[in-house]
Each structure stands twice: as C-alpha cells, then as structure tokens.
Amino acid sequence: MSLVKTDDQIVAKFPDGTILGQVNAQLERALESVYEQQYHVNFEVFAPIQPIRETISKINKEKDAIVRVHINVYGPQSMAYGVGQELSSNKIYFQRPNYVAPGFLYDNPHILKFADFQTPIKESLSEMEEDTPVQDEIQKAETFKRTVSKIYSSLTRGQSLEGLEGDDGLRTKLLPHQKQALTFMTQRESGPIPENFSLWKQSEMEGRPCVRNVITNLASYLDHKETGGGILADEMGMGKTLSVLALILLMINEWFQEIERHFHHRVHSMLSTIKYHGRHRKANPEKLCDADIIITTYHTLHSDSKEKSPLHEIEWYRLVLDEAHYIRRQSTLLNRTVSELKARSRWCLTGTPIQNRLEDIGALFAFLKIIPFNTLSTFRKYIAIPFDEGGKRHKLAIERFTRLLDSLCLRRSKDLLHLPDAQNHLREIDFSPEERRQYDQTNNMMMRAARNQVGGLDQKSTLGLFQVQLQLRILCNHGTYQQPFSWNRRKLHLIDEREAMEASMGRESEVTCSACRETMSILDTIMFRRYTENCRHVLCSECIDDSDENNLTNCPLCSTLWKQTSTHSQSHHAPVDEKYFRPQGTSSKMEALMRDVQINVNTTKR
Known part of the structure; x- marks a missing residue:
C-alpha cells in the first residue's frame, strides 16, 4: 500500500484503489508539513494481516477501528535531513525499519552516526514476506523457551546441597534428589541461607550499616528476613509432593523433641488430616484449628471467595500450592484469593513455573511475599521488561533472574534419575x-x-x-x-447473552447463532422463543436439529451438561x-x- 493525499485527508490505499484507512491527526499534521515543503518522497505502507483481522472482528464503535501499520519513507538522501526536521517538529520520529527495498540505502536522520559503524538491516522485501506475524510469534516463543532452558541449565543451587535424611515414619524411601530438596526447603524455612544464595548483603549508607539487595541494589536499614518458603520446580514426575510431606514430618518431630525437652512426659499424637471440600465443609470450622494437615482444592478456595472463608481466618504455619502455575495470572480472582491466605511459610510446587512469559513465575514470587519481589511490578521493572528489550539490558536481566532463581527456586531435570531412554x-x-x-x-x-x-x-x-x-x-x-x-452438552463461557444478542443485531436484521456462530436473518432463528431459563440464546434451525432436544421449553445450551x-x-x-x-x-x-x-x-x- 501507499499513502495518498486527498482533498481533506491522508489515507492508506491499496494498488486497486481500496482504502484501508486514514492516518491519525498527529501524523497527518506532520505529513502535511512534508507535502507543503514539496519533498519528493514516497510512503510505503505495510500492515500485518492477522492483527487487522482481529481488530475488524472486534470493532463495535468507531474509536475501536484503529490498527497499527509500518510506513517506510523513500526519497533522495539529500532530503533526509529536511524530512526528519519536519517530522520531529511534530514529535514524529523515525524508527529502525524491519526491512528496506532492494537497491536503497538506509539513512535515518534521527539517529547519531559514527564513522565505520553500520547496523545490519534486512535488504530484501522477500525476507519480510517470509516473516509473517504467525511465524514471528512462533520464532519468539521458540527463542524464549531456549533462553529459559539455558537459564535453568545454569542454576547451581542443586549442586551445592547435601542430602537430608527423612523421618523414620516415611514409608517411601527418599531418593537422593529428594533428600537435597529437603535440605533446600529447611534452609528456606528456618535458615541459615547460604551466603552465596542470599538476596541481601551487608552494606553501608550515609555512614550507617544497612543491607543492600543484590538484584535491585536498593538499600534498607531494616533486617529483611529471607526465610519463608520458595519454589520447588523439579520436572514432573520427580516426587515434589513427597519432598514436602517429608518436610512436614521432619518439622513435626522437631516440635515433639522440643515438647519432650520442656515437659515431663512426651506427648504422642497421630497426624490428623482434614479434607476441606464438599457442601458441608463449613459445618465445623473449629476442627480446622485442631488438624495438622488440611487439604483443599483451588476450586473450593475460588468458591469460598464470594463470602468469608474459615481458611482465611487462620494464620497457617505452612501453605503449599500444588500445581502452583494455576495462579500465574495475578489479575485473576483465584490468585488474589490464594495470596490473601496468611502463612508463616509459603511453597509453590510446579514443574512448569514459566509457560509463556517471565511474569508467570513473577506472580509466584509475589505470592511468596519475598521482599522486594512481593509485588509483580518490581519483578517487571528489574527483570521482565529489560529481558524483553534485548542488548545489554537483556543480558543484565538474565543475570538478575538467574540469581533470583538460585535463591528462591530449586529446579532439577529427570536426568538426575538416570532413567533409561524412552522407546516410542x-x-x-x-x-x-x-x-x-x-x-x-x-x-x-x-x-x-x-x-x-x-x-x-x-x-x-x-x-x-x-x-x-x-x-x-x-x-x-x-x-x-x-x-x-450435542450442543446441549456444551458448557459455554458465562457471558451476558441478552446484551450479546442485542448488540449483534445488524442493520439488515441479522443475528449470530449462539452455538455455531453462523450469521443469519432473524427469520431463520428461534430468537423469540422464551425458555424456562430466561436466557437469550439464539439458535439456528440446524443447531436445534443437531441438539436432539425434544423438550422445547428448555434451552439446549443452558440445560444440564448431559441429558x-x-x-x-x-x-x-x-x-x-x-x-x-x-x-x-x-x-x-x-x-x-x-x-x-x-x-x-x-x-x-x-
């Protein structure tokens, strides 16, 4: 596409004359200045197809019809400085392009130039054509996974751990790597933290002794306690749950030793457990305080978030999240509900602490409440954002992230188990x-x-x-x-079907089938049928036939999942x-x- 100036606007136009859209007001003012100075330049526009499709599919109002495009400017090199001046006076600045057309020299008047220094740049449009948005995303994802894998491989915490024997009460014998995990967890809970894995170092500020964080370099006069839990991130199948159970039993026996030392008679008791689950879970909240181990589910915690939960009234000694990656999105209600639980020590068990982005594990650090990474914003500032920037900042972020992982996280691979190669x-x-x-x-x-x-x-x-x-x-x-x-067995997202139906009706009196999403005339729907569920699902005749729903008083989509x-x-x-x-x-x-x-x-x- 190219930019074309009409009588009252500047638009992006395809070769066949079809107009994609007009430039925004700020860019239009800048380009008007360029046109007024009669600079002989051409503007070439490239728009990624997939983002445009997604934007068009979601447009409900005029202000939503905004897409981002790439504009390359071509012209005589002698005019580069003048064009740059006109644009910068309107606060528009050239950025490094992803590609240039063959035979053209890249010259950006908005960057400093040094002798004998040139930055490499793609020289062929054919290269750009091969890098589709989907391919770009795939390449970014693969690069991200490789980088994270290298970071995991560089961790050294597991190499310096001596094994700690489990309690005699364990029926299952701990493997060497589980004994090392037990050592790691006792260090993270009770200390001492090895000096080379400590996040705070003794320092001095304004003549007074202080501690300084090795990641952020921020100083504090407070004595920040580093114990309080961590992340056990061994690969799936390495027995993380058994390691935590061994920790519980080990600490309980230490309590018994203290009791025996301070009391005349040793106190014996069985390890009591409670399953906090089901409709009657709140019947006897006082029993929760008497139990040694309470097991519940994420779904139960989520359900209890609507009202005051007994679990949130107790200050726990140890809080363990199995499959902790479920809370990797800090904006979710589940994350907030779990984070509000009060506990002396917090543990995350997950074989996939990082899935698609570094913020996944940043949310786990925030859950651990280890200062200063008890907020996700701190993690973003010092690690996630510079990690995405590249260059020296990217390298610094990797160094910081590796140090943070070695301090708070134990990650080992199945190679430690010396398993035979799988035969497929x-x-x-x-x-x-x-x-x-x-x-x-x-x-x-x-x-x-x-x-x-x-x-x-x-x-x-x-x-x-x-x-x-x-x-x-x-x-x-x-x-x-x-x-x-059958459509009547599908659970749909909980959306406001009444509003969706009214908003989807177009000028031609067309609506969208709530099941198959086909656009059709309202004459082809059962739109005006009143179901006992009082919903506003709109179904086409084919989906009604497919649902095999004989009861015409019940909505096939709202009825129970199974007939x-x-x-x-x-x-x-x-x-x-x-x-x-x-x-x-x-x-x-x-x-x-x-x-x-x-x-x-x-x-x-x-």
Whole structure:
C-alpha cells in the first residue's frame, strides 16, 4: 500500500484503489508539513494481516477501528535531513525499519552516526514476506523457551546441597534428589541461607550499616528476613509432593523433641488430616484449628471467595500450592484469593513455573511475599521488561533472574534419575464401523461451526478450533463409550447473552447463532422463543436439529451438561461417570493399549 493525499485527508490505499484507512491527526499534521515543503518522497505502507483481522472482528464503535501499520519513507538522501526536521517538529520520529527495498540505502536522520559503524538491516522485501506475524510469534516463543532452558541449565543451587535424611515414619524411601530438596526447603524455612544464595548483603549508607539487595541494589536499614518458603520446580514426575510431606514430618518431630525437652512426659499424637471440600465443609470450622494437615482444592478456595472463608481466618504455619502455575495470572480472582491466605511459610510446587512469559513465575514470587519481589511490578521493572528489550539490558536481566532463581527456586531435570531412554512405538489403530460413524458425525458438526467463525475466532469465541480438536481427540480415546456430541452438552463461557444478542443485531436484521456462530436473518432463528431459563440464546434451525432436544421449553445450551434420562431420574445416586459415558461401547485405542500392557506386564518395573 501507499499513502495518498486527498482533498481533506491522508489515507492508506491499496494498488486497486481500496482504502484501508486514514492516518491519525498527529501524523497527518506532520505529513502535511512534508507535502507543503514539496519533498519528493514516497510512503510505503505495510500492515500485518492477522492483527487487522482481529481488530475488524472486534470493532463495535468507531474509536475501536484503529490498527497499527509500518510506513517506510523513500526519497533522495539529500532530503533526509529536511524530512526528519519536519517530522520531529511534530514529535514524529523515525524508527529502525524491519526491512528496506532492494537497491536503497538506509539513512535515518534521527539517529547519531559514527564513522565505520553500520547496523545490519534486512535488504530484501522477500525476507519480510517470509516473516509473517504467525511465524514471528512462533520464532519468539521458540527463542524464549531456549533462553529459559539455558537459564535453568545454569542454576547451581542443586549442586551445592547435601542430602537430608527423612523421618523414620516415611514409608517411601527418599531418593537422593529428594533428600537435597529437603535440605533446600529447611534452609528456606528456618535458615541459615547460604551466603552465596542470599538476596541481601551487608552494606553501608550515609555512614550507617544497612543491607543492600543484590538484584535491585536498593538499600534498607531494616533486617529483611529471607526465610519463608520458595519454589520447588523439579520436572514432573520427580516426587515434589513427597519432598514436602517429608518436610512436614521432619518439622513435626522437631516440635515433639522440643515438647519432650520442656515437659515431663512426651506427648504422642497421630497426624490428623482434614479434607476441606464438599457442601458441608463449613459445618465445623473449629476442627480446622485442631488438624495438622488440611487439604483443599483451588476450586473450593475460588468458591469460598464470594463470602468469608474459615481458611482465611487462620494464620497457617505452612501453605503449599500444588500445581502452583494455576495462579500465574495475578489479575485473576483465584490468585488474589490464594495470596490473601496468611502463612508463616509459603511453597509453590510446579514443574512448569514459566509457560509463556517471565511474569508467570513473577506472580509466584509475589505470592511468596519475598521482599522486594512481593509485588509483580518490581519483578517487571528489574527483570521482565529489560529481558524483553534485548542488548545489554537483556543480558543484565538474565543475570538478575538467574540469581533470583538460585535463591528462591530449586529446579532439577529427570536426568538426575538416570532413567533409561524412552522407546516410542507408534501404533496406527483403525476405528470400528460404529466409532467411524460417530467420529464423522462429530467432525461434520464441529467443522460446520468452525467454518462459520472464520475471520472472527478469538479467545472469547464459544467455539474455536481447539474445541473442535478436543472433541475429536476425546472420541479417539473413548470411542463409542463417549456420548455423541450435542450442543446441549456444551458448557459455554458465562457471558451476558441478552446484551450479546442485542448488540449483534445488524442493520439488515441479522443475528449470530449462539452455538455455531453462523450469521443469519432473524427469520431463520428461534430468537423469540422464551425458555424456562430466561436466557437469550439464539439458535439456528440446524443447531436445534443437531441438539436432539425434544423438550422445547428448555434451552439446549443452558440445560444440564448431559441429558437427564428417565433412568437417571429414577436413580438419583447414579455414579457421575454414567452422565458422561455410555454403559456399553467400544474403544479400539484403549483395547489395543490394554493388549500391549498385558504383553509387557512381566517385564515392566512397577
């Protein structure tokens, strides 16, 4: 595309004359100055396709119709300084381009130039054409993973740990790496922290002794306690849970030794546990104070967040989050709910502390409440933001991050276990005729829905390609034990369907099907039907047929996840699996797997 000046605006126009849009007011003023000075320059516009599609699909108001484009300026080198002056006077500055057309010299009047120094730059538009937005994101993700992997490999905390024997009460013998984890956790809980892994060093400020943080270089007169928990981030399958249980038992026996020393008779008691879960969990809150171990779920904590929870009234000795990456988004209610629990020590167990960005583990550091990284903003300022900038700042961020990880986190790989190499055997399984029919039916229904969303897929879509693949993968595993797919069995995101329906009605009296997202005339919908759920789901006739919903008073999308058959109604206490699976069926994949297991059962270590 190119920039074209019309009578009253400057627009980005395709070669066929189609206008993408007009430039913003600030850029328009700057370009008007360039045109007035009659500089002979051309403006070449490049717009990434995917972001534009996403923006267009989400536009509801005129102010939302804003996209970011790249504009290259070409002209005689003698005019570079003058054009630069006109732009900078309007606070518009040239940035380093991603590419230049063949045969052109790159000259930026807004940067300092040094003799014998040139920065490399792409010289071919063909290179740019190969770097699509999707490829760019993939390359960034791969680079990020490689960098994080190198950081993990450079950690040294695990190399300097001596093993600590577990208590005799443990039935399962601790492996060497679990004994080292026990040492790490006792150091992080009770001290002392090895000097080379301490985050605070003795220093002096204004003639007074102080401590200085080795990451931020901030000084403090306060004596910051470094103990209080950490992150156990060994790879999945290395027994992190057993390590924590060993820590609990070890510390309890230390308490018993103190009791024996200070009392005439040794106190004996069993380790009591409570499962805080289910509808009657709040019936006897006083029992929580008498238990040694209380086990609950993230879902339970999330549910209790709506009202005062007994768990938030207790000051815990030790708080352990299993699969702690569930709280990696600090803005979520779950993160806030868990972080508000009061505890002397906090532990995070996760094999994936970093998934897509450094802020994932930054949220875990904030949960640990280790000063000064008890706020995510501090982590961003000193580590995450410079990490993304590149150059010297990127290198400094890696050094800081490595030091922080070595202090608060223990990460080892399965290489420590000296396991034999895995042997992969690919087995191709053929569907039975019944499985093939059900698979094809599900595939046709899901793909029809997905096709109707092309160009409008986003994270808030009620159906995406991920859901399509998921349904088919489930069917490959479960076979005909799996209930046939039906729209009335889909749980949708909790959205305001009334507002969505009213906002989606276009000028041509068109609405979008709430199930398959197909756009259609309101005459083709059951839009005016009143369901007992009082929802505003709009369904096309095909989705009504697909749902196989005979009860026209209930919305197929709002009704229970699985059909309530007369048999189930008569058996109120039927197992949960009966709602999900058929009592009879066949699964070619599971049958083949069981045959292979039986063949190798005598040679497999259990």
